[in-house]
Amino acid sequence: DQQVKQNSPSLSVQEGRISILNCDYTNSMFDYFLWYKKYPAEGPTFLISISSIKDKNEDGRFTVFLNKSAKHLSLHIVPSQPGDSAVYFCAASVDNFNKFYFGSGTKLNVKP
Amino acid sequence: EAEVAQSPRYKITEKSQAVAFWCDPISGHATLYWYRQILGQGPELLVQFQDESVVDDSQLPKDRFSAERLKGVDSTLKIQPAELGDSAMYLCASSLSRSGQETQYFGPGTRLLVL
Numbered sequence: 001d002q003q004v005k006q007n008s009p010s011l012s013v014q015e016g017r018i019s020i021l022n023c024d025y026t027n028s029m030f031d032y033f034l035w036y037k038k039y040p041a042e043g044p045t046f047l048i049s050i051s052s053i054k055d056k057n058e059d060g061r062f063t064v065f066l067n068k069s070a071k072h073l074s075l076h077i078v079p080s081q082p083g084d085s086a087v088y089f090c091a092a093s094v095d096n097f098n099k100f101y102f103g104s105g106t107k108l109n110v111k112p
Numbered sequence: 113e114a115e116v117a118q119s120p121r122y123k124i125t126e127k128s129q130a131v132a133f134w135c136d137p138i139s140g141h142a143t144l145y146w147y148r149q150i151l152g153q154g155p156e157l158l159v160q161f162q163d164e165s166v167v168d169d170s171q172l173p174k175d176r177f178s179a180e181r182l183k184g185v186d187s188t189l190k191i192q193p194a195e196l197g198d199s200a201m202y203l204c205a206s207s208l209s210r211s212g213q214e215t216q217y218f219g220p221g222t223r224l225l226v227l
Contacts, residue, residue: 006154043205100157102156
């Protein structure tokens with residue numbers, strides 16, 4: 001039973017436009033959420049995180065939004081760049097365990 | 113910048129053979145994780161260590177998989193015997209601790225192909 005879901009396997013966006021990647025979860029106990037980026041033949045690299053006490057966290061071009069009532073989070077990339085082309089995973093955990101549950105990933109393609 | 117090291121990067125083996133993967137976490141990180149990532153899916157936790165102790169191995173197929181972190185630093189994941197369905201990317205990650213809201217840092221992974 002997948003507790004974290006990314007329903008869009010792929011997304012294609014024009015350079016300079018906004019990329020919006022979505023993630024849904026089912027476990028209301030999750031209180032920490034992260035986004036990882038993964039290039040081919042490399043391990044995932046940490047991108048941005050958000051605690052459940054917040055609804056928004058921003059880091060440069062990357063912003064994560066959390067809607068606890070909808071059990072939904074999203075990652076916004078503005079402006080998108082070709083170098084952002086990668087697979088993006090969302091992950092969630094319950095405090096005190098640090099056990100991450102990952103979504104299946106969304107492959108982002110940013111076209112020049 | 114400190115990184116998680118893994119070896120080998122690629123491994124091809126025949127079914128029923130034994131394979132082993134090695135991971136060296138970021139220095140000072142007490143918590144170490146082994147994940148398996150099947151193509152098209154997200155990473156799935158196999159085992160979590162706090163120092164040298166296993167704190168979660170609920171998803172580890174214990175009939176064929178074993179993991180150890182004898183001195184609480186580097187770790188080895190073993191599969192014996194390997195099966196066709198074990199073909200996947202095996203990722204190691206580490207974090208400062210296992211308390212809540214600690215970022216996990218991943219190594220480059222070992223891609224295993226079982227023939």
